[in-house]
Amino acid sequence: MSARKSRSTAVLMFMLLLNAGVYVSSFARPLRIVSVSGTLSEIICGLGLESQLAGVDITSTYPASLSKIPKVGHNRSISAEGIIALNPDVIIYTDQTMIAPAVIRQLTGSGKKVVAFRQEYSKAGAVKLIRDVGKYFNAIPQAEKMVKMLESDLARIPKPAAPKKLLFIYARGTGTLMVSGTGTSLDKLFLLTGNKNAVEGFSDFKPLTPESLLAANPDVLVLFSSGLESVDGAEGLLKVPGIANTNAGRNRKIVSMDGQLLTGFGPRLGKAALELAQKIN
CATH class of the missing domain: 3.40.50.1980 (Nitrogenase molybdenum iron protein domain)
Structure with missing residues (x-):
């Protein structure tokens, strides 16, 4: 040529x-x-x-x-x-x-x-x-x-016998605590595991209050690993007003995972949903 x-x-x-x-x-x-x-x-x-x-x-x-x-x-x-x-x-x-x-x-x-x-x-x-x-x-x-x-x-995600109510808490120390509403990446990930968001009626994020915690009464609390560390771990989180009075608090059912893995919705979406499902169950 x-x-x-x-x-x-x-x-x-x-x-x-x-x-x-x-x-x-x-x-x-x-x-x-x-x-x-x-x-x-x-x-x-x-x-x-x-x-x-x-x-x-x-x-x-x-x-x-x-x-x-x-x-x-x-x-x-x-x-x-x-x-x-x-x-x-x-x-x-x-x-x-x-x-x-x-x-x-x-x-x-x-x-x-x-x-x-x-x-x-x-x-x-x-x-x-x-x-x-x-x-x-x-x-x-x-x-x-x-x-x-x-x-x-x-395809490997196990189906729960009964859907649990999950609540995602965004934490940056006890002074900054927000909960994830409908339509967020966390809300959609919960659905992929066969479970559901403990809160509804609002989208995006809202400040966490003792009243909203009691109303939601989640079975499992989900946090970023860095967020849980910022409140001094599970023991620190249980001291937040309202947490200990929920099903999740009474049963000490607290799950933490890497933030980018939980919210990325990219190539590792299946791995994120599978890991979350396994930790919940």
Whole structure:
């Protein structure tokens, strides 16, 4: 094949990839990717593209090797300047990532490619997210491997004899205690295990009160591992007004798990639901 024909073929491939929605910066070097989502960072690693991550946010904790990659901060307090300084080819985040619109405008205005992926808190949503990212980065076979593993893990979740009422408490010390309502990632994860949220009637998060605890009367309390540590463990949590008077408190049924695993709704969704189900039962 002549050099001219080779160049023409390369240009044609480049245009086909662009038209298919796949971003390609150059055939000469790998992309530099900044991920502002722990779930997307995990997917990127699963696609075999970890070496192309130029920066990640602080929710990007899995796999552990991500700790060596420069951090751009928490999505709620990220600055455009810190991301731009890493000279990325593409910046990725999900529509569930709470980045200030002004920061998005700055990034877009800088000429950088900024891509938002839709994330839905469901099995179908997790599968679609993995496939969408795989398609965008032209790594469809690797994405399908992750999907197959996710579905295999979900199929192993045991069905409870009777659904239990679970209450997720977000804790940052006893001064900051919130409960998770309907529609949140925790609420959807509870349903995947065959159990249910102990609270209803509101979405998002609300402050925890002794009255709301007694009304909900959960069978199991669920916390991030870091959250439980912040209240001095199970003994400290049981001292919070109202906790000891619930079924969960009386039976000391307190479950703690890694925060990103519980809320990620990505490749490890099946593992998260399976681990939670096993700890509950």
